[in-house]
Amino acid sequence: MLEVGNLACSRGDHRLFSGLSFSLHAGQIMQVQGANGSGKTSLLRTLCGFITPDEGGISWNGKPVGELGEDYYAELLYIGHLNAIKDELNALENLQMSAGLAGYTVTEQQAVAALKRMGLQRREHLPVRVLSQGQRRRVALARLLISDAHLWILDEPLTALDVGAVGLMQELIGEHLSKDGMVIFTTHQPLQVAGVQTRELVLS
């Protein structure tokens, strides 16, 4: 369970949000909403520990994330605006390297299966450089399929994706939630997961 209490965050002199409290339980999904510049990305990056909050605290299963450190990171999967993939490597290598950095190994079969599910069959061995923006995003999102993290933090996951891939994402998130996972995401596109109520957090 992720609990956020009285969180405040500012960038420079500008206070983005303050007094923000919420908790997210297993199987729940929450969408962070707000205008451009309202601090959605900053909130997600604060949850990942990149930004130290001005006030308030974040705890995971009752313990402050600062104390948990690497144990918290093992439970967390973050996909940000940047895809974190290397142009020089092919999709398969990228996926295997990402898995390695996240602390586990995947077999080639697992990685190929994940890429296939993301609609990248027969693209596994192409350098990512020659893929389209949407396909690169799919390579980045394929990490969702090979990870066993409980908490997904997705910053604009649907950028550059086509209708089919958006449908696939809804499916993936639905599966993750049914396995007691948690998702926090931002998006400007509609994303509805069948059978699950999406909670909303509005930043103003």
Next chain:
Amino acid sequence: MNKLSLFGLLSLVIRRDLLLAMRRRADVLTTLVFFVMVVSLFPLGVGPEPEMLRKMASGVVWVAALLASMLSLPRMFSADYLDGTLEQMLLAPQSLTALVLGKIVAHWMLSGLPLVLIAPVLGLQFDMSAQALGMLVLALLLGTPILSMIGAVGAALTLGLRGGGVLVSLLVLPLCIPVLIFGAGAVEAVTSGMSAVSNLSLLAAFMLFALVFTPFVAAQALRISME
């Protein structure tokens, strides 16, 4: 799903950086070609006086190695920073210090080790004796990892800054002066018939000291840079 050990992570990061460099060879060659050019310019510039060349050989090679290693420093973390990989590295459930150490080792293998290997060939231009050449290689072997390690701290601190490339040199070069002094001093000692043990011991001590502290400091600097 198999968990990756700390050593597994270290070797993964090294393999990854070497693989990336293999796919982008120009970057590695730039450092090496720069080193060869700078060293080769000196005999052309100061004239073919063997006595003088022999005297300045170790200093020239060391200064050139120092400058060449500065060339590749800004690239150490910047590519990972720009494409978001660095964010993922900070979220790795293993020690970031180990990860940074892996990047330092890979950086040395790509920018330090080639210099060590080519240095004896360049030394011949200066009419260095076989003994002096051997000592030059040994001193570089001890000294270049220190340059990569101190450089990592500078590169991490200046990450994402405009003009970071110049800034990192200004930051790191003064800290590398002891390496230059004792590295060149070791070769000097051998050519003048003295023992180079003290110089080498100091270099080795610097290296161990840097090995213990710089990966940790660079890791903290990366966290600060990502805010």
